[in-house]
Amino acid sequence: MTRTLMEGSEAIATAAVAAGCRFFAGYPMTPFTEVLENFGKRLPAVGGVCINAESEIEAIGMTWGALATGARAATGSTGQGLALMQESLSEITRAELPLVVFHMARGQGDYYQATRGGGHGDYRHIVYAPIDVREAVELTELAFDRADHWRNPVQIYGDYLLAHTSEGVEFTADPFVPVAKDWAVDGSLGGSGRSRNINPIGMQKGSKSIDPESFWKRLQVKHDQIEASEARFESESTEDAELLVVAFGSVARFVRHVVRELRSEGRKVGYARPISLWPFPAEALAAAARGTQRVAVLEQNAGQMIDDVRLSVLGSVPVVGIGGISSDSAGFGMGPLLDTRVIRGRIESALENLEVST
Amino acid sequence: MSSDRLDVLDTHGRPTRVSTRVGEFEPKLLLDGEHDLCPGCGEPVAIRLLLEVIEELGYAQDSIGVIGIGCYTAFTGLIDVDLIQALHGRAPSVATGAKRMRPDKLLFTLQGDGDMVNEGLQEVIHTAARGESVTCVLLNNGVFGETGGHMTATTALGQRTKTSLEGRDADYHGYPIPIAELLVPLGGVSYVARGSVADAKSVVRTKAMLRKAFEAQIAGEGFSLVEILTMCPTGWFIPTADGPGYLDEVLGEVHAAGELVVGGKPVGKGASG
Amino acid sequence: MEREVMLTGIGGQSVQLAAQILARASLLEGRHAMFLGTYGGTMRGGNTDSTVIIGDAPIVSPPIVSSTWSAMVMHHQFWQPLREKLRPDSIVVVNSTLFENSFATADSATDSTAPEDVPRIFEVPATQIATDLGNALGASLVLLGAFASLTRLVGLDALLQAMRDSIPSYRRQHVGANETALERGFESLPPNGAPAWPTAGVAQ
Numbered sequence: 162m163t164r165t166l167m168e169g170s171e172a173i174a175t176a177a178v179a180a181g182c183r184f185f186a187g188y189p190m191t192p193f194t195e196v197l198e199n200f201g202k203r204l205p206a207v208g209g210v211c212i213n214a215e216s217e218i219e220a221i222g223m224t225w226g227a228l229a230t231g232a233r234a235a236t237g238s239t240g241q242g243l244a245l246m247q248e249s250l251s252e253i254t255r256a257e258l259p260l261v262v263f264h265m266a267r268g269q270g271d272y273y274q275a276t277r278g279g280g281h282g283d284y285r286h287i288v289y290a291p292i293d294v295r296e297a298v299e300l301t302e303l304a305f306d307r308a309d310h311w312r313n314p315v316q317i318y319g320d321y322l323l324a325h326t327s328e329g330v331e332f333t334a335d336p337f338v339p340v341a342k343d344w345a346v347d348g349s350l351g352g353s354g355r356s357r358n359i360n361p362i363g364m365q366k367g368s369k370s371i372d373p374e375s376f377w378k379r380l381q382v383k384h385d386q387i388e389a390s391e392a393r394f395e396s397e398s399t400e401d402a403e404l405l406v407v408a409f410g411s412v413a414r415f416v417r418h419v420v421r422e423l424r425s426e427g428r429k430v431g432y433a434r435p436i437s438l439w440p441f442p443a444e445a446l447a448a449a450a451r452g453t454q455r456v457a458v459l460e461q462n463a464g465q466m467i468d469d470v471r472l473s474v475l476g477s478v479p480v481v482g483i484g485g486i487s488s489d490s491a492g493f494g495m496g497p498l499l500d501t502r503v504i505r506g507r508i509e510s511a512l513e514n515l516e517v518s519t
Numbered sequence: 520m521s522s523d524r525l526d527v528l529d530t531h532g533r534p535t536r537v538s539t540r541v542g543e544f545e546p547k548l549l550l551d552g553e554h555d556l557c558p559g560c561g562e563p564v565a566i567r568l569l570l571e572v573i574e575e576l577g578y579a580q581d582s583i584g585v586i587g588i589g590c591y592t593a594f595t596g597l598i599d600v601d602l603i604q605a606l607h608g609r610a611p612s613v614a615t616g617a618k619r620m621r622p623d624k625l626l627f628t629l630q631g632d633g634d635m636v637n638e639g640l641q642e643v644i645h646t647a648a649r650g651e652s653v654t655c656v657l658l659n660n661g662v663f664g665e666t667g668g669h670m671t672a673t674t675a676l677g678q679r680t681k682t683s684l685e686g687r688d689a690d691y692h693g694y695p696i697p698i699a700e701l702l703v704p705l706g707g708v709s710y711v712a713r714g715s716v717a718d719a720k721s722v723v724r725t726k727a728m729l730r731k732a733f734e735a736q737i738a739g740e741g742f743s744l745v746e747i748l749t750m751c752p753t754g755w756f757i758p759t760a761d762g763p764g765y766l767d768e769v770l771g772e773v774h775a776a777g778e779l780v781v782g783g784k785p786v787g788k789g790a791s792g
Numbered sequence: 793m794e795r796e797v798m799l800t801g802i803g804g805q806s807v808q809l810a811a812q813i814l815a816r817a818s819l820l821e822g823r824h825a826m827f828l829g830t831y832g833g834t835m836r837g838g839n840t841d842s843t844v845i846i847g848d849a850p851i852v853s854p855p856i857v858s859s860t861w862s863a864m865v866m867h868h869q870f871w872q873p874l875r876e877k878l879r880p881d882s883i884v885v886v887n888s889t890l891f892e893n894s895f896a897t898a899d900s901a902t903d904s905t906a907p908e909d910v911p912r913i914f915e916v917p918a919t920q921i922a923t924d925l926g927n928a929l930g931a932s933l934v935l936l937g938a939f940a941s942l943t944r945l946v947g948l949d950a951l952l953q954a955m956r957d958s959i960p961s962y963r964r965q966h967v968g969a970n971e972t973a974l975e976r977g978f979e980s981l982p983p984n985g986a987p988a989w990p991t992a993g994v995a996q
């Protein structure tokens with residue numbers, strides 16, 4: 162199979178359509194805009210629909226309606242637009258709809274938003290953070306699959322670099338076979354006494370009252386199962402590492418590069434990357450950190466994922482933040498930290514501090 | 520309103536009108552005719568009409584409803600039609616997504632004035648302007664009934680609510696929005712009408728409006744809206760039996776009943792009814 | 793092995809098109825490629841830069857590099873950031889019709905004790921050649937052709953095919969002129985003067 166040169170946004174839309182996505186609605190905002198544009202180019206050709214919604218709130222509402230009919234459907238935005246969508250994001254989780262969200266963030270400052278959510282109540286979304294365009298293609302296919310499997314939203318957390326870098330990509334996934342969804346509304350059960358109800362408040366047909374407690378507890382059981390089974394993780398050179406550097410998404414690509422460079426020079430440094438930000442791969446990370454003297458978290462924000470890293474190693478090894486806020490003049494997150502020389506400097510000084518303190 | 524109005528029907532004198540049975544009170548598309556809405560509430564009457572029309576058009580097994588959030592939400596568990604429960608204000612976009620994926624189904628929303636004209640005003644306007652082939656049904660009682668009788672964007676001038684205790688004052692609270700009139704100039708609109716459930720005649724007329732709106736959708740003519748003025752004696756803080764009179768005198772003054780757009784063409788100012 | 797090519801110019805010089813053609817041509821030859829374009833706010837006149845990375849295995853380098861194996865310079869106006877990423881042995885192909893600047897770094901220009909770090913520079917009057925061909929906008933393709941001839945990073949056939957694949961349908965009428973631009977560029981620098989790959993042949 163030949164590799165086709167595609168920008169990340171185009172590759173994502175192509176992978177989504179190949180995975181059977183037939184509906185997309187979004188509202189333009191850099192660096193997400195091209196994802197919307199590419200769905201707009203691709204969906205009509207396969208009989209699907211892409212709507213340039215009048216707002217992010219309407220975009221997610223439309224996607225909600227499409228999902229309820231059983232279609233594979235997606236929306237997306239940047240952190241700002243997702244902030245507007247929060248009420249729907251949490252309620253769609255309760256309506257148990259398999260939403261896929263393409264979040265092209267302006268840097269990594271939306272880690273909390275993606276993993277904790279700004280919406281109300283107890284809800285969880287699977288979040289994948291691809292390191293490059295090729296992985297984004299794989300994770301997009303996986304996102305639709307896992308969303309349907311769990312009937313739960315899945316978010317792809319990318320950024321400017323992911324959306325705008327072009328790479329040669331291959332599409333090897335098996336052709337999409339529509340998934341049977343007996344819960345989806347098609348109108349057919351009206352008048353039968355068994356009509357369907359896609360309901361985020363746990364309201365059952367034939368009943369005037371709701372039972373939030375047992376409804377929410379049932380969702381919690383599901384989220385516990387997801388947490389126990391869906392974590393994804395990558396690591397390198399951890400065996401004899403004295404320092405373990407943890408990073409996610411595009412930034413991890415720089416970190417992995419620098420760690421390989423330092424390794425080839427004989428430095429005892431390892432690399433670890435949560436591929437899923439939720440569920441956070443706590444066990445795998447704790448295992449990778451075992452035997453190291455320090456864990457350094459390099460993220461492009463004021464320190465967010467570091468909380469999850471600390472919760473993973475539970476005090477067994479000191480955890481320090483060596484990243485930080487970094488942006489270009491437009492605020493798109495293309496800051497000076499995205500430079501292997503700068504990152505090498507940060508990792509080297511973490512190694513030196515290690516020597517000083519031991 | 521007369522000041523000597525009684526809370527119960529006065530049976531001392533002769534009846535002023537002949538009593539007639541208006542119809543069957545439990546439409547087939549209802550799982551349970553008993554509901555928890557207040558006595559004298561107009562919403563169940565409007566919902567009954569809606570379900571009867573769907574049944575009569577032969578669309579019982581080809582309809583998808585999207586329900587907003589207000590007192591009528593209690594019916595989400597009772598209506599025997601495939602339903603999607605939406606968030607407050609968001610039903611029109613949810614209906615849009617569903618219709619685009621199932622273009623051969625009858626798609627309707629059921630929303631209140633708080634839901635449609637306050638929280639989700641832009642949703643209904645955009646959906647109408649897109650000419651989306653869905654029918655939005657608005658139950659307009661001029662208050663947030665569910666939260667206990669607060670002012671909405673359709674509350675009439677002078678109307679007392681919990682957040683306009685001295686009556687809605689234009690200088691302080693601004694003016695009511697006549698949503699049906701607002702949609703008239705939009706290109707994608709095929710049918711717009713305002714009815715009411717204040718009396719038997721209005722009920723019959725309103726049912727005909729719902730039928731026309733759905734027929735417009737079935738014919739693929741574009742967006743349709745039926746606004747239905749409904750009594751909310753609880754949220755209006757008046758005796759139950761005063762509901763219909765209050766509806767006509769207060770809400771009906773601002774939101775006149777009648778057809779506004781038929782076959783995609785404005786038909787002038789709605790006739791009083 | 794990975795080879796970095798950085799391109800710089802001003803908006804309207806078709807720098808992104810040249811980068812895209814280079815990356816696409818590498819894929820046609822069975823290699824792996826990645827590129828990232830960055831632009832100033834406006835369509836014309838702002839900075840436009842691009843980084844292309846080509847390798848014989850999936851690219852592991854991040855799309856923003858801190859030093860580059862080679863560069864194509866269409867204009868001097870925004871070239872300083874690129875200049876700082878050149879190594880002493882970097883190969884630089886310059887549009888000599890427009891380039892008016894020194895190759896010295898900020899350091900070596902002000903500090904007489906700085907080591908001589910001028911990379912290997914190859915000048916091509918790309919804008920002049922393109923103007924003579926009646927296709928002034930094709931200058932970046934002339935430079936790309938010259939670069940390909942010099943480095944053999946990609947072959948001419950792949951470049952021509954990649955160019956045809958990269959032109960949107962509404963610009964089809966430019967295909968012929970662009971072919972000529974690539975071919976004339978290819979003739980304007982000595983073949984294989986600075987080879988990119990250790991052995992001739994195509995990676996799998």
Ligand SMILES: Cc1ncc(C[n+]2csc(CCOP(=O)(O)OP(=O)(O)O)c2C)c(N)n1
Nearest residue numbers: 588589590607631632633634662663664665
């Ligand atoms: C985002 C949001 N804000 C506020 C509410 C609270 N709320 C529930 S029902 C309602 C008012 C409903 O008014 P209307 O749509 O007119 O229906 P009615 O109760 O009058 O039938 C409000 C404000 C909510 N559910 N969601």
Ligand code: SF4
Nearest residue numbers: 556557560590664751
């Ligand atoms: S509060 Fe008003 S709208 Fe709600 S049920 Fe009671 S009467 Fe009906």
Ligand SMILES: [Mg+2]
Nearest residue numbers: 631632662664
């Ligand atoms: Mg109301």
